[in-house]
Amino acid sequence: MKSNQITVEISDNRKEKPAFSSLQFGKTFTDHMFVMDYTEDQGWHHPRIVPYQPITLDPAATIFHYGQTVFEGLKAYLSENEEVFLFRPEENIKRLNRSCERLCIPQVDEEIALEALQKLVDIDREWIPNVEGMALYIRPFIISTEPNLDVTPSKSYTFMIILSPVGAFYKEGINPVKIAVEQEYVRAVRGGTGNAKTAGNYAGAMLAQKQSGKSGYSQVLWLDGKENKYIEEVGSMNVFFKINGEVVTPELSGSILEGITRKSVIELLKHWNVPVSERKISIDDIYDAYKNGQLEEAFGTGTAAVISPIGELFWKSEKLIINDGKTGELAKKIYDALTGIQTGKVEDPFGWRVTVQ
Template identity: 65%
Template sequence: MKDVLIEVNLTKSQKVKPDSEGLAFGRYFTDHMFVMNYSSDKGWYDPKIVPYQPISLDPAAMVFHYGQTVFEGLKAYLSKSGEVLLFRPEKNMERLNLSNQRLCIPQIDGDIVISGLKKLIEIDKDWIPTAQGTSLYVRPFIIPTESFLGVAPSKHYQFIIILSPVGSYYKEGINPVKIYVEDQYVRAVAGGTGKAKTGGNYAASLKAQEEASSKGFSQVLWLDGVEKKYIEEVGSMNIFFKINGEIITPALNESILEGITRNSVIELLKHWGLTVTEKKISIEDLFEWYSEGLLEEVFGTGTAAVISPVGELNWKGKEMLINNGNTGEIAKRLYDTITGIQNGTQPDQFGWTMTIKDNEN
């Protein structure tokens, strides 16, 4: 890890921290944030930690007009011994740079960002919740700040990290969620920005999500944008199916986000000796497997929810009740193992966790 000089300006007015019990997701924010700027003549410069505050931008700042923005999501956990643990942050930096590449945003130095993140979490360590199922959510993001009305990459950017103490992403927690299979709207297509973590992908999903929510579903399962036939991902998760003992997940393509939890789940399942296949899966095949009694489990994987069992899929009004609406054995084992590694209660055989030691920066 590189030695980085990070200016620190501490707040003079600390916020009231929320109760760890019953925490909502993404509603509360800590006392400080990490900020770093970019200009075409200086590169990334002036990394610093400042009090959490509004961002002042010119109305012509390009972020408001052209959607050239990327973000990431990861979590920090407090172990029983008082150590702060990050889960695979280097993978988030790699993916952020892949998103940057697609959106014509300058590459960031992952070592500098992780160094700043560790210092930020060290300062706001008291914000990490300790109730079961809670964590400190980390949101890095980049916005173009140049004042210019023209469709072109910006010459100025701001990189920011904010922190949020969170509970479960879904109100159901580890209990199964209901998913609506979307066959009208399109979120992303090959050649587009689907594999990048950029705001436009999520904006494109809102209409379908709103309609699914009105019907009582927690999320939308997207099909491919061309034939509307092949399963891709859920709005906030990658998706896995257990078919007659085999674990199957859609193969990555240019319209599916390469999830870090997805990658971890595949490694873990193979470590357990289970068969994992990445391939194209049609919704028709899935319904046929269900009709034949071969669809044994469905679960989603993502940073926010970690593992989310799916109890029901609905496609064209046809209901698929998965495992009688109960949490499956594989999903429960994955959840317990990954969250155990994340919070330090289970051994980390894979070297996935990074420890933040007090005053290491």
């Protein structure tokens, strides 16, 4: 199957676009979507861009019962010259296929997926907000569709891409958020699906997030599922700490998602000759660094928020105020560099920015 086999059906009924200044994250969707099907006898076939519409599935479809699904998230950005840019989209498709492998889902052709993604964004480019700090969120995902209650991998799947103009993921924006260290629940364990981007990881995290929200915290800091001491992620983001001049992030252990923003931050820091390391780091290490006055900054990284500074950690009834609750100098510098590359405002020495033609 070649990429030029993607068919396009343009919608006759265009939606009214919302006021971009009042957008909420993930609540509004564009006029079109991409769809492609998989069956054992045909493989992946019939790639198409069609009007955005509901889908119909058999009640026995395996997605409803065994959660065999993977997804991705990236953004399209509008430059001051009205060019449309993507940020390292090939990394998202590679990670999608790694997640597919873990969930026993047939991998997609990366060339087809990237071509479909760019075509879809180009068709709905008018939906990209022209407001600073906003973008068009892109959600590729695959669901299992075979009607079968036997606990076995599905024999049919659907791959879709939908688009959503979005504002800030956290209402706080680049301002620091308050995070509670989770001591009861865990997000994932080594050998599980923590390093895959699959729905169950997020569903299982919602209770802890809900409880922390009631206490005034934006998210939770996840600890490992075995010893309940080593830091893994913050909410649905990777996490970094600046300790005595060195930036540290938890090493990929099989239970941590390999974030594209995480990877980019590490490469950016090395480019700047800022000391950065990936290693196991415990909550006790963070507490000791805080008490010794060496915990200088902390921040989460991810596609949705890019950089989310952490101004407070709540740990064992104690509030750890980081950098006086203010955005750190390094976090701001990283945010400006990444968003500058993404929107075309600054030079891209890494070749991360992709122009949608």
